[in-house]
Amino acid sequence: MTDVSDNTSLLDIRKMRILQAIVDDYIMTASPVGSRTVSKRSDMGLSPATIRNEMSDLTELGFLEQPHTSAGRIPSEKAYRLYVNHLMDSAKLTDDEADYIKKHLDTRVHEVGEVIRQTARVLSDMTNYTSMVLVPQLSSMKVKRVSLIPVSEGSAMAVVVTNTGVTKNAMIKIPKSLSPDDIEKISKLITAKLDGHRLNEAVESVLPSIRAEVGEQADAVCEMIEDIERSMSETDVEVVGASNILDYPEYSDTAKARQFLAEVETGSYLQKVLTDSSDVEMSVRIGTENDNPDMKDCSVVTVTYKAGGKNIGSMGVVGPTRMDYGKVMAILKYMSSSLSDILSKLLK
Amino acid sequence: MTDVSDNTSLLDIRKMRILQAIVDDYIMTASPVGSRTVSKRSDMGLSPATIRNEMSDLTELGFLEQPHTSAGRIPSEKAYRLYVNHLMDSAKLTDDEADYIKKHLDTRVHEVGEVIRQTARVLSDMTNYTSMVLVPQLSSMKVKRVSLIPVSEGSAMAVVVTNTGVTKNAMIKIPKSLSPDDIEKISKLITAKLDGHRLNEAVESVLPSIRAEVGEQADAVCEMIEDIERSMSETDVEVVGASNILDYPEYSDTAKARQFLAEVETGSYLQKVLTDSSDVEMSVRIGTENDNPDMKDCSVVTVTYKAGGKNIGSMGVVGPTRMDYGKVMAILKYMSSSLSDILSKLLK
DNA sequence: TGTTAGCACTCGTTCCCCTTGAGTGCTAAC
DNA sequence: GTTAGCACTCAAGGGGAACGAGTGCTAACA
Secondary structure, eight states, rough: OOOOOOOOGOOOHHHHHHHHHHHEEEEEEEEOOOHHHHHSSSSTOOOOOOOHHHHHHHHHHTTEEOSSSTOOOOOOOOHHHHHHIIIOOOOOOHHHHHHHHHHOOOOOOOOOHHHHHHHHHHHHHHHHSSSEEEEGGGGGGBBEEEEEEEEEETTTEEEEEETTTTEEEEEEEOOOTHHHHHHHHHHHHHHHTTSSHHHHHHHHHHHHHHHHHHHHGGGHHHHHHHHHHHHHHHOOOOOGGGGGGSSSGGOSHHHHHHHHHHHHHHOOHHHHHHHTTTTTTTTEEEEEGGGGGGGGEEEEEEEEEEEEEEEEEEEEEESSSSOOHHHHHHHHHHHHHHHHHHHHHHTT | OOOOOGGGGGGGGGHHHHHHHHHHHHHHHHHHHHHHHHHHSSSTTHHHHHHHHHHHHHHTTTEEOSTTTOOOEEEEHHHHHHIIIIISSSOOOOOHHHHHHHHHHHHHOOOOOHHHHHHHHHHHHHHHHEHHHHHOOOSBBBBBEEEEEETTEEEEEEEEETTTEEEEEEEEEEOOOHHHHHHHHHHHHHHHHTSBBBBBHHHHHHHHOOOOHHGGGGHHHHHHHHHHHHHHHHOOOEEOGGGGGGSSSSGGGGHHHHHHHHHHHHHHHHHHHHHHTSSEEEEEGGGSSOOOOOOOOOEEEEEEEEEEEEEEEEEEEEEEEEOOHHHHHHHHHHHHHHHHHHOOOHTO
């Protein structure tokens, strides 16, 4: 993630308040904000002329931009950064909103995947942006069981179950010589060896002991474990509400919309952001702070979620840089704790 | 699927050729076709005036529509139907296109899911429409193995492997009283009972014998089998290239595009179409022939694919009614046989 | 009798020009 | 330091006029 510093020291309190008013207004209306609007709207009791002077300064300092001479000003990326760091009212959810989340997330569902999908749906509905939720990552959990199920000559399905009850499965290659009985034995052996270890550590710590014990099939078994580890470290992400972007005038240009949708469909950047952010409680990437030029007009806000007190995944929202950061962050915070509660119970 | 008849008897050969020329042109250009264009374009050697008379007739018969008096004509749904049934040149793929498919589908991938995803990607790339591929359906295959893997108290993962090597897994509920050993026993029992049967038939034919044999846990086991059968009959569909729709002028209206994208995102209608069509080699639904009002401006073309000589799934393309049916159908045909080859080898 | 040239007519599209109005920056006065 | 006043800018919107693609009708032709 790129630099997140702002230049708050450059601004006195009045400039900050004016900037805040402008950003607030622009987030709501999507159209350039003029001095009169600010003067009327804010309770500062300043005339448009005074505001104009300040706005002129703010423009020079790089916080505002002018589409053309006779339009109002729009916030620059720098302004959004400052806004997120210092200016914005961190909105509280209304009771209705909290109820909505509770109602749609309070669930008798007992499958992690379904909970994740539902979370993504609710998140996208609430914010009207594109939402994404990372499926809980195995890497941070301890293995409880590894099952190998023969599928066809040369391939088997590996199912890993963690101590928290998260599961993931993948097809792996196996030596053709192995019989189903062999596979079952190996399955038990691997479970015994990996039980209680984290998969990513296991490869280093466990392989040698297997190599020592198992004898002739050691190579094959080690390869299988590596294969499993590789498959399991692939992360899945649930993305919902990509079409919401079409509700925002900045994407009324279909070419732009198409580019956004294509980027979301591949999902690789979003996945990267989520995994990169899975250790910071909340992160905000504004415009070019995304190290992806295709996303230079988007902001991405993410939050982590936990189970049993440990971070196990993250979720977030993608939208135009003119995003309602206050509302989004409030919703994400609330949903993070809701999801954490649900998963903590579910994965106990 | 709705009526697919046309009214070919109403038209003489010349009208048919004119209609064909108009549809061809409109598919290419998306703008109303005038009499002069038809006269020049086609090799019929008729003057615009004559064409106009014929076009007037065609309009009266409901094959053409006029956006306004001074525009050309555009084909009606009825015209597309006739076009698909009788008029269209069933295009051959160019060598380049066939090579492209071969290159991107000829694959050392040995996992069914990955093959399906890749197929969907290639299909969407080739056609520039939205593509969808149904994951091979278990229902038509015979069970080879059912594995139950304990995950947490009260839940287990069920993995079903078919004789063709297709796998599918789902979480199921289990009685809390069961120990891992019990589960393993039940797992073997179920495998023994279901081996060689189709899942959907199994419930009826096998349950009684289980009920007779197993004794006290019979109810629990039967419930589990039913649960498995339910989970396994859920079909998965891979959808790729939804954003392609934005390339077509009929969707330059964002509201329309949004509706389309939302419909595709839920995927339920597309899934329905694919499953409904999974026994007709090729199906075409034009506009309101879709029994979904949200899709009244779209056409859906599907084709089935096989493994070992049996239909096991279907795939298709969604686009505007002004779709290049000839090209799409040729591509689908070719890709169907390619995919069938790959899966036949893979699932042997 | 079917085909065609000619022509008046329709109507959406494009271009241009004018007006409007939101907004600015500067200056001078408070 | 703040504000009123004012000239200036410029995108957006409205109203023709000109354009042109296309039609339908009529009358003549083979």
